Amino acid sequence: xxxVVILILxxxxxxxxxxxxxxxxxNDCPSCLCGTTPSMQSISYWCSKYNWNQACCQCIxxxxxxxxxxxxxxxxxxxxxVGLFQINQVNWGQCNGGNIPCDTNQNLQCAIDxxxxxxxxxxxxxxxxxxxxx
Numbered sequence: 001x002x003x004v005v006i007l008i009l010x011x012x013x014x015x016x017x018x019x020x021x022x023x024x025x026x027n028d029c030p031s032c033l034c035g036t037t038p039s040m041q042s043i044s045y046w047c048s049k050y051n052w053n054q055a056c057c058q059c060i061x062x063x064x065x066x067x068x069x070x071x072x073x074x075x076x077x078x079x080x081x082v083g084l085f086q087i088n089q090v091n092w093g094q095c096n097g098g099n100i101p102c103d104t105n106q107n108l109q110c111a112i113d114x115x116x117x118x119x120x121x122x123x124x125x126x127x128x129x130x131x132x133x134x
Contacts, residue, residue: 020036020070022038034071034100038071039070041104043062068084069104083102085110087101095109
């Protein structure tokens with residue numbers, strides 16, 4: 001009986017850490033950079049904080065994070081995307097002093113930077129074309 005309990009506990013820990021409490025929908029995140037508690041946000045509220053195409057912003061954020069400010073994705077190149085706007089870690093050093101932009105305000109500021117680096121467009125988001133915003 002004790003072995004069964006230990007096995008069940010070990011399996012639940014593995015599953016929980018891989019999904020990060022639902023923040024890592026791909027179930028393959030080696031660590032939970034933004035925690036294990038989802039933080040659902042109003043996509044329209046956060047998109048309205050900058051003067052970009054609102055329909056594009058809302059579509060992209062919806063596809064990137066589903067409105068979960070603690071969402072994260074572990075990419076095939078071993079980099080992470082985090083937060084509402086799924087900012088790739090390659091950008092953290094330039095937009096957030098090297099810190100992980102899990103905070104929604106920091107994530108928004110990084111998104112604005114990435115948007116500007118893309119020539120004031122959403123072209124640097126992989127979901128932009130699917131939203132008609134490339």
